[in-house]
Amino acid sequence: MQAAVLKAPGCLELENIQPPRCPPGGLLVKTKVCSICPTDVKMFFGGHRDLIYPRIPGHEIAGVVVKSKSDLFKSGARVQIAPGISCGKCALCLHKADNQCVSIDIIGFTYDGGFAEFIAVPPQSLVTGAVNLVPDRLSFEEAALTEPLACCINGQERTGVDENDTVLVIGGGPVGCLHVLLARARGAKKIFLTECLPNRINLAGRFLTDVSLINPLAKEIKKVIYQETKERGVDVILLACREGIDYPLLDLLAPRGRICLFSGLPPEKARPYFDLNTLHYREITLVGAYGCTAAQNKAALELIASGKVPVSWLITRQIRLEQINEGLRYCAQRKGFKVLIKF
Template structure:
């Protein structure tokens, strides 16, 4: 099969490799579309495997069942499936309490998650048993269904942060995740959305997703974006601020953009080992609440996938580029420069869609 193998930082080669064997109690999924995620790009451009290469990334996976094992009875050949990368035991304390995204069972958590930048992927019986696999409605395209994965964490974040009317929300980061957040926040009733980013082009594109005001921040003047948020909110600050970039600096900035008693959410993962310098006096005296967010529970993932497949979500606006798998390096550049909102790759399509 064809796959995009990572041999090291920025060394991604599309080549032929062995098709996985079908597990006796599992299936082989023919991957029809796979989204290119910001975390994939971060992993592909850094020494994410610490020398353990080659490796296949890609976790926004949708496809159709190509083969089933003799002991697999739940799915049939030809079924169209969305493969949620999270897998939870539903037996540990966190799962039982409704926070399956914090599942304590490391073995179960590793049953799914990556391998999507290829034409096929093996899905084992344990993953099928524990769940997180959803059937794609007939009227929904594979491309739209692939948005179900990035939607899950955004959906869960906004729900857990109780975003709604009449919130003024600041989103730092105008990438695909920030755009998802703006769209869903408006659906949830947020009254005013202010988006902050260094890239003016990205910010202009974000306006179509319900962003009310944009702030082009300045790398050499972090105070500028803070002052603009305060100006737009009459000196009060926003009700809630979400830092949705992989940068320590925006986490530090966010504390100065939120009102007294407001909520700050750290959504974007920052480089491992890095530390964010926080003004703890500001946190203390302004009664600022800080929440970290990662992942989604099974319940949230299922509802997020349903939303991604519904007419209430403008999937076509988010997917700006559909490329063959051979063009993965081009897709990375389009995303990094901000020309693309969301890139979806076709492992079986040799044609180029600008």
């Protein structure tokens, strides 16, 4: 089979290798679509904390079961696969935080992923509910965006976004737009989105017409938010780009506001940043969010299938596997939104 193998930062090679065998109790899946995540771009250019080389990346996967050694799925089933392979037994798994499992493997990071024609799905993914049937009415392209939406669900559950909240999403890339769509589906009463790239402003503006879109290069964020919230500020800030950490975030929050650090930061920015007295006196909550649980992945697929979170407009380019290096560089230039690899 064809597979893209990441051997070192900047070294992703297309190879013809033997397809994996179907593991006992598991599945062999023919990849139909694998979406490129910003984390894949990060891995390509500079590695990642959880990455083990050599590796077939790709963790936003939808495909068809071609061989099954499980009673849960039959050959021919259309499936979407969450990347986390958790133990299901540790304290974190038992507390429904399987994305933080102490012995987790991650498809595309420590276990070969979807930048290949076939993927072997271990039995543990089936036991923990990390594999879901894709409804016939849903395309593989849409199903492949389940995992990034599931990560957004994690961030918004961590911050408790609901119908009473005014929400600010910082970063209008694909993940930021998914956060907007999800906050809307959760009933947020007002949503702000910041973005400075003209192409993304134009695209988001066409599809997110009920959102207050702010270009920080043209307008002062605090001024716009204070005008539209009667100087109260926002209830929730979802930080969907690493550049956003440089904003005076605490100045934008209402008392008892919540901040979600959704994007990983480079080492030079991952230092103490917030005034702890402000957090104390204004009762600000600061949370992190990384990855998603199997339950959140299932909920994301249901939201997409129901039409409550429409995602097809986020797909701006589709490529073949042999174009993978070009696709990664295209994503790095932030020219569009989601790039899908089709098989």
